Amino acid sequence: MTHGDCFIYAHEHREEIIWMSQNTNQLPTDPRIEGAMLDAIRQKDYVFYPYNKGVFGLREALLADVNAPEEYEALITNGAIEALYALTRALLKPGDGVICTNPSFMPIHHQIRLCGAVPVELPIYAPPYKMTVEQAQEAIDARTKALLLIDPHNPMGSQYDKDEVKGLCDLAEDYRLWFIHDITYIDFAHTHTAAHDIIPERTIDVYSFSKNSAMAGMRIGGLMAPGAIMELVEPYNTNVLSANVIAQRAALASLETKKEWIGRMVGQARRNQAMIKEAVDDIPGLSLPVYPSGSNMFVMDLGDTGIDPDRLQEELLYEHNIFVRSGTYVSEEFGDRFVRISFTVPEEGIKMFVAALPEAVRKLSSSP
Numbered sequence: 001m002t003h004g005d006c007f008i009y010a011h012e013h014r015e016e017i018i019w020m021s022q023n024t025n026q027l028p029t030d031p032r033i034e035g036a037m038l039d040a041i042r043q044k045d046y047v048f049y050p051y052n053k054g055v056f057g058l059r060e061a062l063l064a065d066v067n068a069p070e071e072y073e074a075l076i077t078n079g080a081i082e083a084l085y086a087l088t089r090a091l092l093k094p095g096d097g098v099i100c101t102n103p104s105f106m107p108i109h110h111q112i113r114l115c116g117a118v119p120v121e122l123p124i125y126a127p128p129y130k131m132t133v134e135q136a137q138e139a140i141d142a143r144t145k146a147l148l149l150i151d152p153h154n155p156m157g158s159q160y161d162k163d164e165v166k167g168l169c170d171l172a173e174d175y176r177l178w179f180i181h182d183i184t185y186i187d188f189a190h191t192h193t194a195a196h197d198i199i200p201e202r203t204i205d206v207y208s209f210s211k212n213s214a215m216a217g218m219r220i221g222g223l224m225a226p227g228a229i230m231e232l233v234e235p236y237n238t239n240v241l242s243a244n245v246i247a248q249r250a251a252l253a254s255l256e257t258k259k260e261w262i263g264r265m266v267g268q269a270r271r272n273q274a275m276i277k278e279a280v281d282d283i284p285g286l287s288l289p290v291y292p293s294g295s296n297m298f299v300m301d302l303g304d305t306g307i308d309p310d311r312l313q314e315e316l317l318y319e320h321n322i323f324v325r326s327g328t329y330v331s332e333e334f335g336d337r338f339v340r341i342s343f344t345v346p347e348e349g350i351k352m353f354v355a356a357l358p359e360a361v362r363k364l365s366s367s368p
Helices: 006-012 031-042 058-065 079-091 106-114 133-139 162-175 227-236 245-281 309-320 347-366
Strands: 072-077 097-102 118-123 144-150 178-182 203-208 221-226 297-301 338-342
Touching: 006 309, 031 245, 058 072, 058 221, 058 245, 072 079, 072 227, 079 106, 079 178, 079 203, 079 221, 079 227, 097 106, 106 118, 118 133, 133 162, 144 162, 162 178, 221 227, 245 297, 245 347, 309 338, 309 347
Parallel strands: 097 118, 097 144, 144 178, 178 203
Antiparallel strands: 072 221, 203 221, 297 338
């Protein structure tokens, strides 16, 4: 069954693969987004550098999309990961601590370490499957400089209610911490509380168009924060000629049309996760620790099946053309217990997954 590197195999067979491994969104949004890209290409916008602060109207539309405070400014970046790179470089120094979680989106933790800072990882692979105020407070010490809240959470799909966000914001205020609010999955949430409404002077919003607008390959994202924080970040903005102009045109179109398609898209995502839940409930030993998910993914716990998540990832990929992600990607400590499943794929792909899952589990449960 082994074919080498899973990602190389999946990319080589892209047209055959049901891609449920990277939280990409393959559901329909609006044809005007693609139209904006095509218009920009026809007009040969790509032969020029874009305005260094972004195409006109994009920053304003981004700030309006999240109802940012009046004093907030926006920085347009090549994906949210570039935004986080500039932010961590600007705010952290060697020895600083950042309160975060395990499991988590570990590339952010890597960026923290690149600054010489330390990700203080709170274990959350147990109810309530998210950071609590009590956990965070116990972890804070003299080195702590920031709190990272991925909300909704990657990979768990957990959501934070108003009281939970308020409690964490109060900690940030009391201990003078930066509050890094990664809102990549905000549009999938059933409810959302904006930290910038509670402590605007200490909150930085990290935004991505990859998931809500189905534009992962365009690499477009941004930061939003008060001007005083943006002044700290600006020297670390390595992209002084702005982000991909085709991506920016698409991002602006997505924000301008969003109210017309976001409900339909999120509705399909929720129906998809319900289909997966029904299938998982029928297989002894499997469970979804967080359901319903507030994002476009959740984790499937392998329980007492004895199945190695890497083997399940390989079995589904090589034998069924379905690519899910082993939990080892998002947690060294807990990753052997689960796989992460993204469900923003066409419904036919979900049907193929729920049909293949029982067969894969039976095969791996009976093999040594």
